[in-house]
Structure formats: C-alpha cells, structure tokens
Amino acid sequence: MRAMVLGAPAPIEEHPLRLEELAPPREGPGEILVAVEHCGVCRTDLHVVEGDLPPRRPAVVPGHEIVGRVVRVGSEVRTYAEGQRVGIPWLRFTCGACEYCRSARENLCDRKEYTGYTANGGYSELVTVRAEYAFPMPEGPGAPLAPLLCAGIIGFRALKFALPPSEGRVGFFGFGGSAHLALQLAAHLGYETVAYSRNPSHLALAHRLGATDTVATSGPRAETPARSLDGAVVFAPAGPVVLDALTAVKKGATVSIASIHLSPIPAIDYDRLLFGERRLVSVESNTREDAREFLDLAQRYRLESVVTVRPLVQANEALAELKRGAVDGAVVLDCGNGRSA
Numbered sequence: 107m108r109a110m111v112l113g114a115p116a117p118i119e120e121h122p123l124r125l126e127e128l129a130p131p132r133e134g135p136g137e138i139l140v141a142v143e144h145c146g147v148c149r150t151d152l153h154v155v156e157g158d159l160p161p162r163r164p165a166v167v168p169g170h171e172i173v174g175r176v177v178r179v180g181s182e183v184r185t186y187a188e189g190q191r192v193g194i195p196w197l198r199f200t201c202g203a204c205e206y207c208r209s210a211r212e213n214l215c216d217r218k219e220y221t222g223y224t225a226n227g228g229y230s231e232l233v234t235v236r237a238e239y240a241f242p243m244p245e246g247p248g249a250p251l252a253p254l255l256c257a258g259i260i261g262f263r264a265l266k267f268a269l270p271p272s273e274g275r276v277g278f279f280g281f282g283g284s285a286h287l288a289l290q291l292a293a294h295l296g297y298e299t300v301a302y303s304r305n306p307s308h309l310a311l312a313h314r315l316g317a318t319d320t321v322a323t324s325g326p327r328a329e330t331p332a333r334s335l336d337g338a339v340v341f342a343p344a345g346p347v348v349l350d351a352l353t354a355v356k357k358g359a360t361v362s363i364a365s366i367h368l369s370p371i372p373a374i375d376y377d378r379l380l381f382g383e384r385r386l387v388s389v390e391s392n393t394r395e396d397a398r399e400f401l402d403l404a405q406r407y408r409l410e411s412v413v414t415v416r417p418l419v420q421a422n423e424a425l426a427e428l429k430r431g432a433v434d435g436a437v438v439l440d441c442g443n444g445r446s447a
C-alpha cells in the first residue's frame with residue numbers, strides 16, 4: 107500500500123514526508139482493517155512532522171481524521187462488518203485502569219495512544235484500529251466528514267469549557283478548520299459568535315457561516331478588544347493570542363486553548379487579565395463520549411464542513427498550505443478509496 111511516511115521531523119518546507127510502498131497492516135483480534143477514503147490534515151500533524159511533538163517511533167505515517175470503509179474485522183470484533191463506513195480520530199487507546207480512566211477522564215490517561223503519532227495513521231491507503239476507538243459514519247461525500255474527526259471533536263471539547271452558562275458572546279481566536287465548525291455549533295446552541303483572525307479570507311468565511319461579528323487582528327497588537335466576550339477559545343497556536351483573548355473576556359469567563367502545542371505565553375498580568383474569576387484552561391485530546399456527542403450534533407445541525415481536497419501524494423504541500431493559512435476551512439487528502447466525491 108502507498109503511504110506518506112515521516113522519517114526524521116523537519117520544517118514542512120523541506121517536504122519531510124516521503125511516498126513509500128509499505129506492507130499492508132494486519133488487524134489484531136480486536137481490530138478492524140480500514141481502506142482510507144479521506145484523511146483530514148490537522149495542525150497536530152504539522153506539529154508531528156516538524157518535531158514540535160517529540161517523535162514516538164522511528165518512522166510514522168501521520169493522519170488522524172480518517173474516513174474509510176471496513177475491509178476486514180478481527181476475530182473478536184462483533185460491532186462492525188465489512189463495507190461499513192467508519193471514522194478514526196486521534197485517540198486510539200486508553201488503559202481503562204488508571205485514575206483518569208476510572209473517573210471518565212480517559213483523555214488524560216497516562217498510557218493513551220494516538221493515531222498518526224504513536225501508531226501509523228491515515229496518510230495511507232490502509233490503516234488498522236481497535237474497534238472500540240472507531241465510530242460509525244454516515245454515507246454521502248467522504249471529504250467533508252474528515253475534519254469532524256479531530257478539528258470538530260477537539261473544537262467541541264474546547265467550546266464546552268468556554269461556553270457561558272446561558273446566553274452570551276463567544277470569541278474564536280484564529281479561524282481555521284476547527285474554529286469554522288465550533289462557531290457554527292455555538293450559533294446553533296444560541297450563542298453570539300465573534301471570529302478573530304489576521305486573515306481576511308478566513309474572516310470572510312466566518313461571516314458567511316453566520317458569525318455575529320468578525321474582528322481583523324492584523325497589524326500592530328495595539329487595538330485591544332473591549333471586554334465584551336462571555337467566553338473564548340484560542341485556536342491559533344500562538345501564546346500572545348492567549349493574552350488577546352484574556353483581554354477580551356468579561357469577569358467569570360473561561361478562555362480555553364484548543365492547541366496541543368503553543369508558543370510561549372507572555373507574562374500574564376494577574377490583576378488586569380486573570381482576576382475577576384477569569385479561567386484559563388488547556389484542552390488535551392478528547393474522550394470517546396466527546397466524539398459521540400459531537401458527531402451526533404454535527405449531523406443534527408448539518409454543520410457545513412468547508413474543505414479543499416488534495417491527493418495523498420501532496421501531503422507535504424497540504425501541510426505547508428495549512429501552515430501558511432492559505433486555505434479556508436480544512437485541507438483533506440484523497441487517499442484513493444473513495445466511491446463518491
């Protein structure tokens with residue numbers, strides 16, 4: 107099977123992913139073998155490829171927003187059948203026994219494993235996963251489903267932290283693949299939404315998707331947003347943006363950070379930016395319950411997933427586009443097994 111393989115991490119401009127012909131993986135007794143239709147390109151993949159996240163194996167196939175079809179099920183699998191469409195996200199194993207797993211916080215499990223990081227992922231024609239960490243997916247075009255599986259689920263978890271108790275205004279700092287889904291969801295849940303970005307094209311998309319307001323953040327950082335938000339999610343992987351968000355929120359609001367990796371946050375002026383029971387919280391991975399909840403909401407509200415599709419062999423170019431902010435919404439790789447779209 108063909109796959110885009112990362113040997114040593116390097117800046118994406120050096121195209122560190124190489125097309126290789128690998129032996130097809132074999133499913134274990136509790137696993138399913140999946141033919142990958144589409145795999146979304148997530149910012150976490152960029153952190154893996156560029157080495158912001160330390161390598162966990164000598165070589166890895168990235169990709170954890172996988173939409174595909176079951177090719178074969180392991181001998182112990184009763185929940186899936188050949189031909190069924192499934193989605194595979196980032197979280198691929200938790201121990202079930204540690205203090206976090208036993209308290210409904212499997213996203214914090216010390217022994218958890220990740221698709222496309224500790225195990226080979228979806229920049230590939232075939233992939234395996236334990237059946238209980240995959241999710242049934244609806245029929246229809248596959249590419250728009252891919253970003254739901256990480257951008258969507260993680261954005262949802264971050265949004266849950268940031269939502270005020272009842273109505274209010276929620277800010278989205280950085281408007282890429284994750285924010286464009288979270289903003290629609292917040293609007294459906296009855297909140298006002300404000301998108302912040304330095305990218306005019308991203309703001310135009312936010313406007314089209316129903317943002318109550320959009321705020322351009324390009325130029326000098328002088329323009330301090332007023333204390334107008336009841337909650338905020340930081341999607342941009344840039345520490346200084348956290349200060350912008352803290353500056354923009356009212357007393358009692360939560361700012362959640364949806365990034366797995368962030369550049370350093372400058373010194374926080376406690377009296378001015380945190381006092382008043384403002385909260386700052388990071389988001390680590392997701393529970394399977396988050397995934398089920400979000401995939402259900404995405405269908406119920408028919409969230410619009412805006413995607414640009416590239417062939418598998420252009421994974422380096424796709425990641426470079428993501429890094430430059432050159433696409434609106436999400437980038438998705440066509441891994442060759444799609445029957446539609």
Ligand SMILES: [Zn+2]
Pocket residue numbers: 200201202203204205206207208212215216217218
């Ligand atoms: Zn655990």
Ligand SMILES: [Zn+2]
Pocket residue numbers: 148149150151170196256257
């Ligand atoms: Zn991701």
